[in-house]
Structures are given as C-alpha cells and as structure tokens.
Amino acid sequence: MLAMRDHDQLEQFGTALNPARTAEFMEGLSSDEAWGVLSHVEPGRAAEIFLYFDHDRQIEILSGQNAEEIAELVAELPADDRVDLLQELDADRASELLALLPTNERREVQRLNSYAEGTAGSIMTTEVARLRQHFSVREAVDELSRQSEHLETIYYLYIVDVDDRLLGVVSGRQLISALGKPNIRLSDLMATDMLSASVDEDRESVAQKVERFDLLAIPVVDSNRKLVGIITHDDVIDVVREELEEDAQMLAGVTPLREDYLRIGLASLSWKRGMWLTILFVTAMFTAFALKNYQGSLEKYQWIVLLIPLIVSTGGNSGNQAATLVITALASGELSHRDWHKVLMREGVMGLTLGGLLSIIGAIIGFFFAPTWMAILVVPLTILLIVMLGCIAGSMLPLLFSRLGLDPALMANPFIAGIMDIMGIVIYMNVAAAILG
C-alpha cells in the first residue's frame, strides 16, 4: 500500500482496527514508513496510534519528519504526553514544533513545564471536563459532547464556579443514571466532599490517595483551589511502578536510573552505579583496618581466618532481608515509623529463631574447622549474635531514616552494609578472644 501511495487504503488501514492493534501491525515498518502511513490518517486517530509506538520510534518520528505535519499530530496528543515528548527532543526541534502549535496547546505546554519534576503538576493533564453547577443534566450532556474530543477522560465531571474554583464532582455513572430526569441540576447531584491533589504535592502521595480510595482520577487544584488539571489512573500505575522500581534499585545500591536500562547513557549509568559502589567500597575498607587490630589472634588461630567470608556474608544477608521487608512495607503504607516497637519485637524473635537455626549448621562447620571442642563454640555463638544484629539493625535503620524524613531505601543500604561488615568482624574476633583466651 505504501509503495502505491494508496491514500484510501492507508486511511482505511488506520481506522479499521483499534489503535493499539494498528500500532502492533506497524512494528515491522521503519520510522519513515510508519510516518508514511500515519500522515494519511486524520490527526486525532494518528495521535492515538502514535501513542502505542515504542518510545524510540516516537522520538525518531518527532525529530525527523516535516515540522508542520508533525505539529498537527503533536497538537492532538494528550497534554501530559506532549510535554514529556517535547522535553526529550533536542531544544531547537522542540521550540520549532512549539511555535507551530495552536495557542492553547502552546500555553499548556509552557504551564506544565513550569512544575517541578516529581510533583502532581508534572504528571497531570490539563484537559479536564469542567461544568457549572446551574447546568441541568441535559445541558451537561450537550456540553460534554461538545468538549469530549478534547478530554482524556469523562469518568468524573468537575463542577467549577466562574473563577474555575473546584466545587464538586459528578461521576459519569451518576450522569447516566440521571438521564431519566434530564432537568435535575448538577448542584443537586454533585458530591462536594471529594479528594483532590495540590499541584505541588509529591506524586507518590497523590498515587497513594488514588490507590487507597480506588479512584479513576483525581482533580488537581492550585493554592486558590482553582481546578488546573487531572491525574488519571494510568498515570498512577506508572507512578506506582516507577517508585517501586526506584526502591528496588536503591536497595541494590544504584541511584534510580529513571530511564530504560538499554537506553540510558553509559556515562550516566557508570555514575549511578560507581558512586554507590565507591561508598560501599570505602565502608568495607574499614573491615581491613578492623582485622588488622586482631592480627595477633589471626596468626595464632589460623582456622579462624577461613570462616571470615562466611560470617561476614551471613550478617549481610540477614540485615538485607530485614531491611527489604521493612522498606517494602513502608512503601506500601502497611508500616509507619511509629510501629517501631512492634517491629523491634518481631525482629528480636526472628533474630533468635534464624540465628538459632544457622547456629546449628554453624556448629557442624565448626566441627570440621576448629581444633578443640571449646573452639567449635566460637562459630555458632558468633552466628547467633551477628544474625540477631542483622535483624535488628536492618529493620531499625530504615525506620529511623523514615522518621528523619529521609528516603529509607536510599539511605539505609550503605549504612546497613557497612555496619554489618564491620560488626561481623568485631563480634567474631571478640567471641573468639573470649572463648579461646
């Protein structure tokens, strides 16, 4: 079809299937060919299909094709996606496209651009259904069919006053149920006690509200309670996924990538890993200095040396388990730093149980390595103590950082790793000294 430049058939291809499926069929095409198809489809539909292309292809098309035709497509994208994409183009191309956008869309981009990353403002879209409270159900429906092509969602309809201040909300479902009585006013239907987000609120806190109350969307208001936008459920899924991925990465000692693994620049990737690897390396260096203090005993009891890596890694593993459980529980809101005494109790019990379990295996190992019956005791006792310390330090440090308003996932890991490495050595050497004399 492309080779024949068959406009009608290409247009039909673009409208027959749902946009997601159409995009899938086009996966085999080059970016130029894909644009060749899209340019024959009307811009609204083309934008829908474009949204399902993968990110690299989106950027290639936006960067490479005729600016005027591209601007038509960009004008049809949802406001939040439009801003995100323009931010990733090179600055010249972005301002070229921006200049070609209709005034309203251009203003919207500039407005959304002005909110700091990580805030509600930065993830909202400004395309939201606004109605007035004196509208009847019939008037509301008429107004909605007029507005609907510019709206991302009409599942909640927000009622505003003359100054755009948020007064209430009517759900799409309520409106459909009320169609039998078309003269009822929206002021009689609307709920006035509703949740909203403020533009500068942290996006994670907004996501938690939407998640906790199973909302489809949440209105975003500025400091004067003026309705400025809406955050929809799909943006919230993205936030939940990103925040949890970031937590997992921080737990492994990586500054969150915030980009796809295969797409992030190697310099940036080196920095995000190298920084923490260096911090962890420097804290682990203290183990060498700690061991140096005990060099006398090490020369005397050679067998002790053989078990050092085992002891150190067991302490690290138990601390890591406790820290991860507490950090995931904090992230999902199951736990707050106020629960620290309950956590302390649980981890005390866990430390005794898990430490006790590993001590038994430790005693068997001790039997193979230690020269006397007395010396065997060193291994299980050290393991019991180090596992208990791991459970307690691993669980308490994240709670402490959360209490101090710091991100527990980011701060806890190097501290816990450092403490466990050094304390592993210190406990081991002191237990050995106490028992072996």
Place this chain on the structure above:
Amino acid sequence: MLAMRDHDQLEQFGTALNPARTAEFMEGLSSDEAWGVLSHVEPGRAAEIFLYFDHDRQIEILSGQNAEEIAELVAELPADDRVDLLQELDADRASELLALLPTNERREVQRLNSYAEGTAGSIMTTEVARLRQHFSVREAVDELSRQSEHLETIYYLYIVDVDDRLLGVVSGRQLISALGKPNIRLSDLMATDMLSASVDEDRESVAQKVERFDLLAIPVVDSNRKLVGIITHDDVIDVVREELEEDAQMLAGVTPLREDYLRIGLASLSWKRGMWLTILFVTAMFTAFALKNYQGSLEKYQWIVLLIPLIVSTGGNSGNQAATLVITALASGELSHRDWHKVLMREGVMGLTLGGLLSIIGAIIGFFFAPTWMAILVVPLTILLIVMLGCIAGSMLPLLFSRLGLDPALMANPFIAGIMDIMGIVIYMNVAAAILG
C-alpha cells in the same frame, strides 16, 4: 449518638460525607461500635463504608457480629472483595454466612472460588454491564440504569450474544456522545476488535495488557469466549504493586510474604526467611573450603587475609547492582532475554569502568597493607577482575533464568551470591599466587 441509639442521626452521619471520609472518622471506634453505626445505615452504603475499614477491622466485624445482619452487608460487597474476605474467615463462619446469601451471590462466590490463585479468574469481579447488540442507545441507557446498582463499573459496556459470548464493547464516553442520536443501535457503535483476558491467564500478563494499553478495565472470557467477568484498573494497580514487592523481596532472599509484614505469623515469616538464609549460608560455606586450599599462602602472606572481606563484598555488590537492574528491566518489559548480547556489551563496558575506578582506590589501600611494590598490584588487579565478573554474571544469570522460563528474581540471587563469594576468593588467591609467586 451511639450511646443514645439515635437511629436518625446515625443514619445521617453515614450518608452525609463520602464513604472514605466516614470510614476515617470511625477509626477511633471499636469494631463493635463501628458495627453499631453501620447497622443503622442502609446496606449498600454500609458496604461502601465498610470497604474503607482496615483489613483487621473488616475481619473482626465479619467474624463477630450477628450473622443475618452481616450477610446483608456481605451481599452488597463487590464480588471479588466478598470472595477474598470470606476466604479469610474461619471455615464454619464462612459457610454460615454463605448459606445466608441470596442465591445469585452465593453462586458467584462458589464460581470465583474455583479459579486458581494468580489467575485472571481469581481477581475478576462477575458484576459486569452486559448489553445486546440490537439495543438502541436509548434502550441501552434504560437497561444500564436498571443494572447500575449491581455494577462495579460502567466505563465499558460489553455487548454479548444470547449465549453470553463477547461480541464487542462500547465505552461510557461513546454512549454519552451518542445521546444526541438515541436511535442508533449499539451494533453500529461497538468496537469488535478489543483486548480480553482468559480466565486462566496469569494475572501478571493481564496487568501488563491493561497497563500497556491504558485500559480502565478488561473483560474476562472463558474458553468458549463467554463473558464471565471484568478486571478493573484498581485490581491492576494492586497486582503491579504486589508483583514488584515480591520481586524486591526475592532479590533480598525472602520468599514473598503475600501478607502484611505486621500481620504474617512468625512461623511463616521464619520459614520464608530461614529457608533462603540457609541456602545462602550453605553456598557461602564453600568459601571456607576454598580458602582452606590456599592455607599455605595465607600463612606466608598474612596481609592478604586482612583484605578478604573487602574483596568478597565488592564482588557481591557489583553483582547485586547488575542483577537488580536486569531484573527490574525484565519485570517492566523493557528488556527480554533476546537482548542478551546488548546487555553483555553494556556490562562488559561497565565492568571495565567500575572495576577501573575501584582499582584506583584499591591500589591506595594496597599501598597501606602490602609489603612490596609488586605486592600492591595484587589488590587493584583482583578488584578489576571481580567487578567485571560481578557485572557479567549478575546480568547474564537473570537473563538465562528468564530464558529457561524460571522467575529471574527468585532463582538468580542465591546463585549470584554463591558464585561471587567463591569466585572472589579464587580470583584473589590466584592473582596473589601469580604475582607473589
């Protein structure tokens, strides 16, 4: 109000605010008192408020109060929540309540109960808007207002044939836009090319579809394409969160809790941590046997011993970083095991860069500990090799497990930890032997 048993005021309290807010106001009450309030509110509204109570309170109320009154409330809960809650009550109480439910609701519970955990069937609700294709827009609206109180969502309206087989979908938005032409038939509006999930499909794959295509809900069909239920966006957010939490927990060597940290039994928590701690302990034991092989050199070069924990933990940290990045990228669908050669290239470069960086610091440490200029070389060379191995093994093992159809988060961690611990020792000792002779 409770003390006065003031029915009117209690009823008013239950309806004045939105259900979420009402539930918040009731947080200070005991479960008995909370039920005292709810029992004065009409069951549909009471069920909405009840859904916002925390989980412990829900179970307490369902377990403790008059069975007949409770059954009325349970009948009003969404089908998926109802099944989940009944499963957590003790068996006698659950069957007592089940017997008191209206026939339809009872059948639904039995049906949902029959789907295996982790499948689409187990998280769907059966309350879904069904319409026939010969309906006009006007008839559809009438039918919807009739059905609407039993429906969890009316954002998508599914069109079925006489045998309940799924034919197409009309969005609530389309229906509102079409209200101007009330005689159009649904068959002219509906899209027939739509996504659906099958009842026995893995819930993670369903969540990915909904997420990828920004759906509000997805219909669930059985093997005959019969419409059996719907999975809504809020269930999908829950799945995304749970799956990512499980990945984070597996990465830390914990079998996923699948319950709140503060609520899970200590026996179960010990098992889920103890099992992996033991596996990791046993793999780490091999470090002791490996070291034993090199006992001769260790006695000769005492200073080597002091750096063992540093070398081992640096290898572990670099492996952990690479593994976590690959596993989070696999989970979000950015990466597939087919990309292994791109990952290998990247991690080769990262290994050289990060290993090179740490080698410089390693050389400085070597300067403090090693007795000769030649001996200083041992430390940076070991670190370069171990960090390279960490990057490559840490990134390739999860891809290999994913290729074999195993969960990369679950399988990769003990293998990587074991390999890095032992290889750390082996590389260190061999580098030392080669350089020091």
